[in-house]
Amino acid sequence: xxxxxxxxxxxxxxxxxxxxxxxxxxxxxxxxxxxxxxxxxxxxxxxxxxxxxxxxxxxxxxxxxxxxxxxxxxxxxxxxxxxxxxxxxxxxxxxxxxxxxxxxxxxxxxxxxxxxxxxxxxxxxxxxxxxxxxxxxxxxxxxxxxxxxxxxxxxxxxxxxxxxxxxxxxxxxxxxxxxxxxxxxxxxxxxxxxxxxxxxxxxxxxxxxxxxxxxxxxxxxxxxxxxxxxxxxxxxxxxxxxxxxxxxxxxxxxxxxxxxxxxxxxxxxxxxxxxxxxxxxxxxxxxxxxxxxxxxxxxxxxxxxxxxxxxxxxxxxxxxxxxxxxxxxxxxxxxxxxxxxxxxxxxxxxxxxxxxxxxxxxxxxxxxxxxxxxxxxxxxxxxxxxxxxxxxx
Amino acid sequence: xxxxxxxxxxxxxxxxxxxxxxxxxxxxxxxxxxxxxxxxxxxxxxxxxxxxxxxxxxxxxxxxxxxxxxxxxxxxxxxxxxxxxxxxxxxxxxxxxxxxxxxxxxxxxxxxxxxxxxxxxxxxxxxxxxxxxxxxxxxxxxxxxxxxxxxxxxxxxxxxxxxxxxxxxxxxxxxxxxxxxxxxxxxxxxxxxxxxxxxxxxxxxxxxxxxxxxxxxxxxxxxxxxxxxxxxxxxxxxxxxxxxxxxxxxxxxxxxxxxxxxxxxxxxxxxxxxxxxxxxxxxxxxxxxxxxxxxxxxxxxxxxxxxxxxxxxxxxxxxxxxxxxxxxxxxxxxxxxxxxxxxxxxxxxxxxxxxxxxxxxxxxxxxxxxx
Numbered sequence: 001x002x003x004x005x006x007x008x009x010x011x012x013x014x015x016x017x018x019x020x021x022x023x024x025x026x027x028x029x030x031x032x033x034x035x036x037x038x039x040x041x042x043x044x045x046x047x048x049x050x051x052x053x054x055x056x057x058x059x060x061x062x063x064x065x066x067x068x069x070x071x072x073x074x075x076x077x078x079x080x081x082x083x084x085x086x087x088x089x090x091x092x093x094x095x096x097x098x099x100x101x102x103x104x105x106x107x108x109x110x111x112x113x114x115x116x117x118x119x120x121x122x123x124x125x126x127x128x129x130x131x132x133x134x135x136x137x138x139x140x141x142x143x144x145x146x147x148x149x150x151x152x153x154x155x156x157x158x159x160x161x162x163x164x165x166x167x168x169x170x171x172x173x174x175x176x177x178x179x180x181x182x183x184x185x186x187x188x189x190x191x192x193x194x195x196x197x198x199x200x201x202x203x204x205x206x207x208x209x210x211x212x213x214x215x216x217x218x219x220x221x222x223x224x225x226x227x228x229x230x231x232x233x234x235x236x237x238x239x240x241x242x243x244x245x246x247x248x249x250x251x252x253x254x255x256x257x258x259x260x261x262x263x264x265x266x267x268x269x270x271x272x273x274x275x276x277x278x279x280x281x282x283x284x285x286x287x288x289x290x291x292x293x294x295x296x297x298x299x300x301x302x303x304x305x306x307x308x309x310x311x312x313x314x315x316x317x318x319x320x321x322x323x324x325x326x327x328x329x330x331x332x333x334x335x336x337x338x339x340x341x342x343x344x345x346x347x348x349x350x351x352x353x354x355x356x357x358x359x360x361x362x363x364x365x366x367x368x369x370x371x372x373x374x375x376x377x378x379x380x381x382x383x384x385x386x387x388x389x390x391x392x393x
Numbered sequence: 394x395x396x397x398x399x400x401x402x403x404x405x406x407x408x409x410x411x412x413x414x415x416x417x418x419x420x421x422x423x424x425x426x427x428x429x430x431x432x433x434x435x436x437x438x439x440x441x442x443x444x445x446x447x448x449x450x451x452x453x454x455x456x457x458x459x460x461x462x463x464x465x466x467x468x469x470x471x472x473x474x475x476x477x478x479x480x481x482x483x484x485x486x487x488x489x490x491x492x493x494x495x496x497x498x499x500x501x502x503x504x505x506x507x508x509x510x511x512x513x514x515x516x517x518x519x520x521x522x523x524x525x526x527x528x529x530x531x532x533x534x535x536x537x538x539x540x541x542x543x544x545x546x547x548x549x550x551x552x553x554x555x556x557x558x559x560x561x562x563x564x565x566x567x568x569x570x571x572x573x574x575x576x577x578x579x580x581x582x583x584x585x586x587x588x589x590x591x592x593x594x595x596x597x598x599x600x601x602x603x604x605x606x607x608x609x610x611x612x613x614x615x616x617x618x619x620x621x622x623x624x625x626x627x628x629x630x631x632x633x634x635x636x637x638x639x640x641x642x643x644x645x646x647x648x649x650x651x652x653x654x655x656x657x658x659x660x661x662x663x664x665x666x667x668x669x670x671x672x673x674x675x676x677x678x679x680x681x682x683x684x685x686x687x688x689x690x691x692x693x694x695x696x697x698x699x700x701x702x703x704x705x706x707x708x709x710x711x712x713x714x715x716x717x718x719x720x721x722x723x724x725x726x727x728x729x730x731x732x733x734x735x736x737x738x739x740x741x742x743x744x745x746x747x748x749x750x751x752x753x754x755x756x757x758x759x760x761x762x763x764x
Contacts, residue, residue, distance in 0.1 A: 021585075021586050024586060024589065025586050025587070025588035025589060026588075028588055028589055028592060029588050029592075032592060039619045042618070042619055042620060042621050042622075043618050043619055045621075045622065046617075046618045046622060047618065049622060115433065116423070116426065116430065117423065117424060117430050117433045117434055117437070118423035118424060119423075119424060119433075119434055119437040119438070120433050120434075120436075120437050123437055123440065123441070129745065130741070132744075133695075133699075133740065133741045133744035133745045133748070134699075134737045134740055134741055134744075135699040135700070135701075135702040135713065135740055136699070137702045137703060137705065137713060138702060138713060138733060138736055138737055138740065139737075141713075141717060141729075141733060142729075142730075142733040142734075142737070145717075145720065145729045145733070146729040146730040146733050147730075149729070150730075331603070331604035331605075332604065334604040334606045334607065335606060335703070337606060337706060338705065338706055345604070345606055345607060345610070349607060349610055353614065359614040359615055359618065360615060360618065363607060363610060363611050363614065363615055366607055367602075367603045367607055367611075370602060370603045370604055370607065371599070371602040371603060374601070374602040375602065
């Protein structure tokens with residue numbers, strides 16, 4: 001007699017993985033929604049109690065305060081909507097400049113860290129270990145309150161060739177003033193860029209066909225610099241420099257970098273450069289030494305080896321964490337609020353919030369801006385990653 | 394054979410040229426190997442000459458080390474008297490003078506409790522028990538010691554906590570709360586349940602996308618609006634909630650890196666043995682994953698420690714704010730450099746030691762899973 005295997009006992013429904021999965025998700029969703037509703041309900045009651053009207057109408061009412069640095073026309077009669085744009089542009093300005101400076105400094109230090117020169121490598125290491133381990137806010141305060149407060153008053157300004165002045169009110173630089181003929185110089189520059197692009201294609205095709213290399217770098221530089229310069233001279237030098245002048249108690253004219261911006265920029269780039277330097281170092285070290293040796297044995301010289309073999313592979317490792325640092329720098333620029341640089345957090349989530357009491361709207365807009373920036377950057381990075389990802393057989 | 398007389402006896406090797414070994418060789422090889430290298434060395438020496446002597450002169454040679462008021466200080470050098478006078482404030486904030494032994498006791502308990510964790514002689518089992526005790530029992534003891542209100546200790550409000558004490562409290566609470574929360578979030582992000590996954594991803598990406606300062610703003614301005622009328626949170630607690638939520642998102646991403654590195658076979662083997670989800674994760678996956686990402690976790694701790702200085706913006710008096718506050722004291726104007734250098738040194742000591750520790754740990758754990 002064949003024994004019947006006992007019919008499999010159906011587990012009780014609370015042990016059924018599918019039932020469990022659905023139950024867990026339903027519970028999680030219900031709890032989240034209930035929590036959200038609870039907060040929403042409380043907020044409604046609190047807002048009514050405090051007499052705050054929610055909504056974005058406040059954006060069109062006049063602000064009544066001045067901002068020390070504006071990239072677009074602004075006056076105290078402008079509305080809060082314009083405050084937002086001024087503040088956003090200030091954030092973007094300091095982030096963009098910070099990214100450029102931090103990248104330059106970071107690459108220099110990162111390469112110095114790998115130098116065969118013992119002294120240079122150790123100096124780079126000390127720089128990294130010092131500034132990486134001190135909070136950014138402390139560094140901003142140090143530059144702003146300890147260093148830039150110690151520079152002289154306007155009458156005793158430190159000057160560089162009577163054109164650049166540094167005093168407690170800021171750094172004053174000559175501002176270019178473009179005369180009517182300057183447009184031609186820009187046209188010449190555009191033509192030069194077009195020529196270089198065409199030249200590069202032509203040289204590539206020729207090298208593919210005949211094997212002869214063309215000194216592309218030298219020719220391009222000559223074109224890019226020479227053509228606009230010649231046109232500049234032909235058009236009668238249509239550019240004047242407006243020098244800052246001491247009038248009364250302060251300098252007038254020229255470009256000015258306010259101390260808040262200078263200290264923020266300095267601290268941001270010095271701090272972020274330490275992280276970038278480590279990223280650059282690890283990226284270069286990640287390229288195996290065999291690659292360099294193979295390239296040298298193929299007869300490429302050391303600069304070609306660096307440009308064609310090492311750098312493309314190192315950049316693949318460097319770029320993703322580098323973008324992360326750019327994102328961090330942009331978010332860290334919000335520390336401007338601590339020293340009064342009018343960025344998004346200081347001017348909009350700070351002053352505007354205090355004046356209007358529209359806490360939820362101001363914070364929500366500010367957070368939305370930062371979220372958008374980080375989403376855009378990570379989208380860009382994903383696109384780049386797909387492009388440079390190793391194509392494997 | 395008698396031909397041994399013409400046996401070939403090699404002449405002993407000559408020693409290497411004297412200028413390629415020893416100190417001279419080292420200098421030639423590392424500093425002067427090529428014209429570019431010589432130029433770099435000169436540049437570095439010039440930089441050192443620009444930086445080191447003025448700093449030494451300011452900080453040590455011309456500095457004033459003792460005294461009790463600002464008149465004692467020489468102009469031109471650092472005035473460490475400033476630090477000496479304010480030292481108590483920098484360490485304890487506004488904690489009442491007579492009660493400061495409680496802070497010291499709390500710190501000593503932590504040091505003696507944690508010391509065995511770093512000793513090789515202590516068995517792993519004991520370490521685990523001690524670590525759990527530190528995580529569960531110690532915070533309760535520390536809270537009652539610092540806050541008071543029972544066992545005859547007078548109450549010290551959290552608004553009186555400050556200085557390094559407050560910095561360490563925020564960092565400590567942030568670390569111990571962010572790690573478990575981060576692990577849960579990471580598990581949620583890797584979950585196969587779409588609703589849970591979406592919730593966790595949204596949570597993580599939201600906190601990672603905004604700067605900490607807006608989070609702190611939110612916790613100080615918006616949190617009171619979210620709560621029912623009459624219910625009010627302590628300012629410190631609000632900051633702690635903000636810092637913890639923010640750091641847990643970063644911690645989650647670190648832990649996720651570890652989870653992804655564990656081969657799928659481990660989970661399948663656990664399933665074949667009949668382990669459920671929590672047992673698989675708790676006994677098989679997490680112990681391996683966490684070990685892999687210890688350096689990342691320590692890095693997050695370092696970032697958290699540095700970020701505690703941001704609570705200055707919502708008006709808490711941590712080390713950073715105490716120093717800043719002291720430099721604006723009308724009796725002691727003009728000593729901001731000394732103050733910030735001192736604060737920087739304290740932060741640096743903590744962060745540098747943590748990163749050093751993580752590097753050592755990384756080397757020790759590099760066995761087994763890497764060839």
